[in-house]
Amino acid sequence: MRLLICIKQVPDSTTRVKVATDGRSIVTDGVTWSISPYDEYAIELALEHKDTAPDAVVSVVGPLGIADALRAVVEELKPDLVLCGRQASDDDEGFVGPALAEALGWPHVSQVTRLEPDSGQLWKEVEGGHEVWKVSGGAVLTVQKSAKDPRYPSLPGIMKAKKKEIPERSVAGVEDPVKLEIVKLEPPPARGGGKIFKDGDTKAHAAELATLLRDEAKVL
Amino acid sequence: MKVWVIAEQKEGELRRVSRELAAKGATLGDLTVLRVTGEHVSAVAAATALAERATAESPDLILAGATPGGRDVAARLAAKLKRAYLSECTDLTVDGSSIEASRGMYAGKVRARVRAALPAVCSVRPNAFPLPDESSEPALADVAAGDAQGLAFVRFEPTASSGGRVPLSEARVIVSGGRGLKGPEGWPQVEALADVLGAALGASRAVTDAGWRPNEEQVGQTGKTVAPDLYIALGISGAIQHLAGMTSSKVIVAVNKDPDADIFKVADYGIVGDVFEFLPAFTDAVKRVKAAS
Numbered sequence: 001m002r003l004l005i006c007i008k009q010v011p012d013s014t015t016r017v018k019v020a021t022d023g024r025s026i027v028t029d030g031v032t033w034s035i036s037p038y039d040e041y042a043i044e045l046a047l048e049h050k051d052t053a054p055d056a057v058v059s060v061v062g063p064l065g066i067a068d069a070l071r072a073v074v075e076e077l078k079p080d081l082v083l084c085g086r087q088a089s090d091d092d093e094g095f096v097g098p099a100l101a102e103a104l105g106w107p108h109v110s111q112v113t114r115l116e117p118d119s120g121q122l123w124k125e126v127e128g129g130h131e132v133w134k135v136s137g138g139a140v141l142t143v144q145k146s147a148k149d150p151r152y153p154s155l156p157g158i159m160k161a162k163k164k165e166i167p168e169r170s171v172a173g174v175e176d177p178v179k180l181e182i183v184k185l186e187p188p189p190a191r192g193g194g195k196i197f198k199d200g201d202t203k204a205h206a207a208e209l210a211t212l213l214r215d216e217a218k219v220l
Numbered sequence: 221m222k223v224w225v226i227a228e229q230k231e232g233e234l235r236r237v238s239r240e241l242a243a244k245g246a247t248l249g250d251l252t253v254l255r256v257t258g259e260h261v262s263a264v265a266a267a268t269a270l271a272e273r274a275t276a277e278s279p280d281l282i283l284a285g286a287t288p289g290g291r292d293v294a295a296r297l298a299a300k301l302k303r304a305y306l307s308e309c310t311d312l313t314v315d316g317s318s319i320e321a322s323r324g325m326y327a328g329k330v331r332a333r334v335r336a337a338l339p340a341v342c343s344v345r346p347n348a349f350p351l352p353d354e355s356s357e358p359a360l361a362d363v364a365a366g367d368a369q370g371l372a373f374v375r376f377e378p379t380a381s382s383g384g385r386v387p388l389s390e391a392r393v394i395v396s397g398g399r400g401l402k403g404p405e406g407w408p409q410v411e412a413l414a415d416v417l418g419a420a421l422g423a424s425r426a427v428t429d430a431g432w433r434p435n436e437e438q439v440g441q442t443g444k445t446v447a448p449d450l451y452i453a454l455g456i457s458g459a460i461q462h463l464a465g466m467t468s469s470k471v472i473v474a475v476n477k478d479p480d481a482d483i484f485k486v487a488d489y490g491i492v493g494d495v496f497e498f499l500p501a502f503t504d505a506v507k508r509v510k511a512a513s
Binding site for chain 2: 090098101106108111128211217
């Protein structure tokens with residue numbers, strides 16, 4: 001089975017993201033770039049089946065970002081399934097996966113945590129459990145975090161990856177009728193200055209806290 | 221302006237987020253609340269049925285709850301209609317022919333104000349808009365969805381521990397546990413508190429990665445972003461990825477042994493102490509306080 005994975009390059013999850021002085025972009029100096037975390041789970045899900053099925057082809061497409069440009073790649077490489085993370089961890093939109101499926105005229109299944117290529121069955125995380133769906137024919141899967149952590153690359157793997165050519169394709173001319181305009185970016189409002197009980201009897205503080213939550217914070 | 225709300229039901233009742241959106245939608249224009257009907261409808265099948273109707277009726281704005289199901293249908297529908305998609309909005313304003321929305325980016329580390337031309341599709345976070353006390357059940361227009369080609373439902377596998385609780389994304393109160401609870405055996409006490417508060421259960425990544433709790437309870441980056449009225453963090457140190465996912469909560473309570481834990485930097489109320497001493501005392505106190513009011 002041929003699996004194609006779409007990934008995006010985003011600021012690493014440990015990055016303290018700062019808004020730039022223009023108020024509409026982020027400061028990229030000092031940012032460590034990583035593969036978006038959900039995309040890593042997508043890669044892991046695919047690699048798992050590369051272990052068991054020697055004829056699987058795992059190709060990684062660089063951050064092209066636009067569903068229509070990706071469609072051309074899919075049509076050229078003809079994978080059976082396309083996997084991507086359920087959302088990129090920069091814009092957090094979760095749009096490209098379903099949009100790519102739509103461009104291809106394929107169904108999509110989101111929040112996938114497990115895949116059984118032989119039976120075409122896949123597990124979709126829903127509230128309170130998992131739905132099992134069966135795909136026949138092409139489909140786009142957007143991958144959710146699963147119990148199996150993405151593996152660390154091996155040293156020879158890293159060396160090989162460094163030499164690997166990542167083909168770049170121009171996305172010029174790809175019309176995007178639905179681009180969002182960023183009006184303003186800002187850090188979340190600062191918090192702090194809370195009442196912290198540092199010393200004394202935890203049980204007594206617990207009782208006092210319940211009263212404060214009712215009378216002062218009014219959330220009980 | 222024509223406004224659509226794609227409603228979701230849970231156990232035969234309209235979800236709270238759908239009612240919040242119906243109340244908001246009614247203030248924006250001419251409202252239709254739609255319900256997709258059918259057995260085990262996939263997102264693509266739901267979007268196909270909705271798109272057909274949207275093509276006929278041309279709604280200016282389509283709203284769905286930013287629940288796992290709502291987001292899924294909204295994204296596919298926007299792609300189908302080739303409309304702007306604003307996901308996980310926490311606020312929105314319509315101004316003539318455009319819409320502006322607030323939404324989190326970088327897993328909550330940045331707040332963005334974005335604008336798009338109408339018509340547009342938005343998924344909106346639960347608790348973004350108030351639910352008026354006197355709001356009546358909105359009338360529902362049914363949209364029948366068929367099967368999706370190449371996709372068949374097989375079965376549902378429930379998560380053992382999730383029975384009967386509010387979904388995390390919609391909860392007004394969340395009790396969340398971290399490594400400080402030492403193991404899955406710490407959870408009955410957490411659940412006892414959650415029961416008294418009518419709260420949903422959350423967890424830090426350390427906890428779900430260790431398999432103490434199911435993945436779907438994880439709060440933070442690679443988990444859920446939440447904004448309840450009250451978030452109680454028990455034995456959670458406050459890694460940046462966790463803080464990003466809960467820092468929009470109205471009131472944050474933190475209990476941790478380590479006075480330098482980062483969670484105290486975002487807490488409105490904090491107790492430096494042993495979580496196992498805190499839990500039974502606090503659960504009792506909440507019972508008393510609730511009974512007295």
